[in-house]
Amino acid sequence: MESAEAKRVSEPQEEVVVVKCYCCGLAEECTPAYIATVKERHQGRWICGLCTEAIKDENSRSPRKISTEEAMKRHVSFYEEFRMSSPPANPTEDLISAVKQLLRRTLNSPRRERLGDCRPAMVRSKSCFATVGKAQGN
Incomplete structure (x- = not known):
């Protein structure tokens, strides 16, 4: 009887190549x-996977039908513009300011008022376990 090791057939390693997006x-x-x-x-x-998704997004956001080539040109242009932009002078303060704005928008959202109306209905007045025990005759 052959062992599992002996039955294994070694497959040749596939060649791997480094490619740039x-x-x-x-x-x-x-x-x-x-x-x-x-x-x-x-x-x-x-094209790497991330840029492929960005190109699809460019295509879907366009108000008129554009080719994949045009979407790719737009994405490359956006990427180059982003890469050439300088980093913020004080990134910590910018992050704090952005989070502060996000919290203010969230807290001032009309959705918050609607959720506030639901809260009293979700408060439990009694335990449901007492009712279960009485129903079984215990």
């Missing part, structure tokens, strides 16, 4: 077959 420059390790599939979808360009 056309849009953002992110480097990934992928198989040549996967690279070919991605390039086929994007006019011969390697």
Whole structure:
């Protein structure tokens, strides 16, 4: 009787290639077959998964129908503009200010008033376990 180790057939390791995203420059390790599939979808360009989603988003946000090529150009343009922008002078204060604005908007939301009306209805007056015991005759 052969052992499980002896039955295992070793499969050859697939070749892995490092490829860079056309849009953002992110480097990934992928198989040549996967690279070919991605390039086929994007006019011969390697596009990482994150940029692919951003391109889909560009396409869906456009008020008129645009090509994938146009959506890709818009995304690359946005990425370059973002990359060239300078970081905020004081990122800690900017973050605190943004969180403060978010909290104010949340607290002033009309939804908060609607939730306030529901709270008294959710308060329990008695335990439900006492009723269960009486119903069984205990």
